[in-house]
Amino acid sequence: MSPILTPVKIGRYTLKNRLVMAPMTRSRANDDGVQPDIAATYYGQRASAGLIISEGVFPSPMGKGYVHTPGLITEAQNSAWKHITDAVHARGGLIFMQVMHCGRISHPMLLPDGATPVAPSAIKPAGQAWTDAGLQDFVTPHALSATEIAAIVADYRQAARRALEAGFDGIELHAASGYLPEQFLSSGSNQRTDAYGGSATQRTRFVLEILRAMVDEAGGERVGIKISPEMNFNDIADANPQETFTTLVDGLHGLGLAYLHVALFGAQTDYHTLLRPRFDGAYLIGGGLDQAKAEALIDEKRADAVVFGGAFLANPDLPERFRRGAALNAPDKATFYGPGEKGYTDYPAL
Numbered sequence: 070m071s072p073i074l075t076p077v078k079i080g081r082y083t084l085k086n087r088l089v090m091a092p093m094t095r096s097r098a099n100d101d102g103v104q105p106d107i108a109a110t111y112y113g114q115r116a117s118a119g120l121i122i123s124e125g126v127f128p129s130p131m132g133k134g135y136v137h138t139p140g141l142i143t144e145a146q147n148s149a150w151k152h153i154t155d156a157v158h159a160r161g162g163l164i165f166m167q168v169m170h171c172g173r174i175s176h177p178m179l180l181p182d183g184a185t186p187v188a189p190s191a192i193k194p195a196g197q198a199w200t201d202a203g204l205q206d207f208v209t210p211h212a213l214s215a216t217e218i219a220a221i222v223a224d225y226r227q228a229a230r231r232a233l234e235a236g237f238d239g240i241e242l243h244a245a246s247g248y249l250p251e252q253f254l255s256s257g258s259n260q261r262t263d264a265y266g267g268s269a270t271q272r273t274r275f276v277l278e279i280l281r282a283m284v285d286e287a288g289g290e291r292v293g294i295k296i297s298p299e300m301n302f303n304d305i306a307d308a309n310p311q312e313t314f315t316t317l318v319d320g321l322h323g324l325g326l327a328y329l330h331v332a333l334f335g336a337q338t339d340y341h342t343l344l345r346p347r348f349d350g351a352y353l354i355g356g357g358l359d360q361a362k363a364e365a366l367i368d369e370k371r372a373d374a375v376v377f378g379g380a381f382l383a384n385p386d387l388p389e390r391f392r393r394g395a396a397l398n399a400p401d402k403a404t405f406y407g408p409g410e411k412g413y414t415d416y417p418a419l
């Protein structure tokens with residue numbers, strides 16, 4: 070049998086296999102950030118994963134960065150998510166919610182009353198935001214005050230509580246891909262002179278404060294974190310990413326987190342060798358895997374579980390395909406982001 074299809078303990082759960090569905094934004098929520106009924110079908114179809122990580126969910130209206138992404142704030146948003154977690158549980162699956170605050174990777178057109186996006190420092194990123202009116206240049210963000218930072222940490226805490234109320238089995242902090250947490254981690258976007266900027270230790274403070282708040286609500290065994298060192302997506306730049314990420318992972322010690330999820334995309338450094346020995350919980354590897362690469366990672370005990378994005382999007386029955394060594398459906402990029410069922414709930418199972 071494929072080593073990917075053996076059970077594994079992650080945090081408080083025993084997963085039925087080591088195949089994790091990556092968090093994937095699908096932009097099918099309505100204008101109010103409420104998921105449609107077909108989202109329950111989509112996630113339910115993928116419940117044979119050992120663990121599903123939901124698409125990024127904004128913890129406050131200021132965290133939104135893309136049109137038609139979902140929130141977990143209002144009654145309507147929360148009850149739509151309950152419908153989704155029920156569908157996954159009815160089919161024997163587990164699902165964590167990914168909490169995603171986009172920070173400066175947003176636009177006033179996506180924010181309440183045309184507000185200015187927030188960031189550690191007032192440094193405009195290169196690139197454009199997806200809005201209802203098409204692509205719009207990013208703007209110079211508002212640099213958060215210490216009081217405003219504390220309020221955002223409180224928003225993450227609330228999101229953790231609401232996620233559990235909505236039936237999620239745990240929460241993943243999105244600290245990858247150049248969104249607000251990574252904006253704090255990285256020296257290019259964080260030029261603060263207070264306790265949240267400067268040394269690597271100070272740049273990790275924001276992420277660790279969020280995790281402590283989430284762990285207070287859910288217990289460490291229901292909290293994970295995703296990072297993507299050297300992905301340099303969304304105009305992220307850091308003078309010394311090795312130092313930043315080893316300092317961060319050393320800082321996780323004592324939180325009792327369920328897992329560390331590391332997605333690599335062409336990094337120059339072998340971060341898995343660098344980071345895994347520093348972390349006590351389960352180690353998840355993602356980014357560009359296929360069945361053979363993933364099996365080698367498990368066989369060689371380099372990862373406890375493997376994370377698949379595009380392949381899970383296009384193959385609702387991915388574990389069964391791996392079991393049989395069957396061919397895979399190819400993901401259709403044109404339908405990655407909404408609306409509708411096409412490229413969402415209509416990928417065929419075997």
Ligand SMILES: Cc1cc2nc3c(=O)[nH]c(=O)nc-3n(C[C@H](O)[C@H](O)[C@H](O)COP(=O)(O)O)c2cc1C
Nearest residue numbers: 091092093094124125332356357358377378379405
């Ligand atoms: C359509 C799409 C949406 C994505 N949205 C998110 C997201 O919301 N949060 C996140 O952490 N990563 C997101 N990712 C990245 C995936 O989680 C994963 O890291 C990436 O797809 C690499 O895995 P793969 O090579 O198996 O696809 C997205 C990827 C795709 C294809």
